[in-house]
Amino acid sequence: MNALKSLFVGALLSGLSSLALAAGNPLSVHVLNLEDGLPSPDVTVTLEKQDGAQWTALNSAVTNPQGRITALFPEGQALEKGTYRVTFKTGEWFAKQQATTFFPEVPVIFIADGSVPHYHIPLLLSPYGYSTYRGN
Numbered sequence: 001m002n003a004l005k006s007l008f009v010g011a012l013l014s015g016l017s018s019l020a021l022a023a024g025n026p027l028s029v030h031v032l033n034l035e036d037g038l039p040s041p042d043v044t045v046t047l048e049k050q051d052g053a054q055w056t057a058l059n060s061a062v063t064n065p066q067g068r069i070t071a072l073f074p075e076g077q078a079l080e081k082g083t084y085r086v087t088f089k090t091g092e093w094f095a096k097q098q099a100t101t102f103f104p105e106v107p108v109i110f111i112a113d114g115s116v117p118h119y120h121i122p123l124l125l126s127p128y129g130y131s132t133y134r135g136n
Contacts, residue, residue, distance in 0.1 A: 025071035026079035026112075027119050029086060030135070031063050034126040039067025043093045047072050050083040050109075058084075079119075085109045088123050090130075101127040108132050 027047065031040040043063040048055040058077075061069045072086070073079055091104030108121055120135035 025073050025075070026117060027071075027073040027084075027086075027121075029063070029069045029072055029088075030120070030122045031067045031088060032122070032124050033067075034124050034129075039063070039065065040093060040125060041065045041067055042096065043067070044089040045069055045072065046087045046089070048085045048087070049080075050085065055085060079112055079114075081112055081114045083109060083111050086121050088125075090125060094127060099127055103128075103130060106130050106132070110134070 029045055031043045031045075032038070033040045041063055045061055045063065046057065047059045048057050050056075059072055059074045061072055063069055086108045088106040088108070089104075090101055090106050094101040106123060106125070108123070110119070110121065112119060116136075118136070121132060122135045124131040
């Protein structure tokens with residue numbers, strides 16, 4: 001019973017620490033593998049901002065063991081209104097899993113309109129399909 005309590009407390013503290021990190025950063029992502037229902041660790045994710053017809057690289061990070069990047073936006077910078085692109089490097093991830101995929105990457109383009117202080121982009125992933133939405 002004590003082991004179960006310790007496991008629960010550890011999971012709770014881990015979740016709270018992730019929330020604390022996310023609260024200070026305006027952008028987070030989460031990747032879940034629909035094939036097995038588990039998080040997808042070690043997915044490389046890039047962030048760019050649109051400037052006219054060009055895209056400017058802002059940051060790149062890798063998902064943690066829970067499939068999350070809690071702070072994708074560059075530290076110390078304010079999120080400006082505009083159009084952004086988050087690209088999940090899914091082909092690389094599936095290759096590491098010794099699996100094939102139809103989608104070598106999943107670009108998600110979104111508009112930050114300043115209506116909320118934090119944007120969260122979940123990606124539900126399988127080898128031949130994906131879904132994403134505006135999370136919180």
